[in-house]
Amino acid sequence: MEIIKISEEYIRLDNLMKFSGLCNSGGRAKYLIQNGEVMLNGEVCTMRGKKIRPGDKVEYQNRTVEVAVEG
DSSP: OEEEEESSSOEEHHHHHHHHTSSSOHHHHHHHHHTTOOEETTEEOOOTTOEEOTTOEEEETTEEEEEEEOO
């Protein structure tokens, strides 16, 4: 599992996927999310603007990233 640190209260799911390297573009993130290929805390999430907060875990293709507070 990888830890992704953010300095804000939350990050949108599509931005997290791009920022963490789970995909290489925002368009690709949108496609993957809308097609049900991304899991948030163990459940499929199809809302690309979903607010991801510290402690949340996002999974895609056998990679898991957990969001943590920076600092």
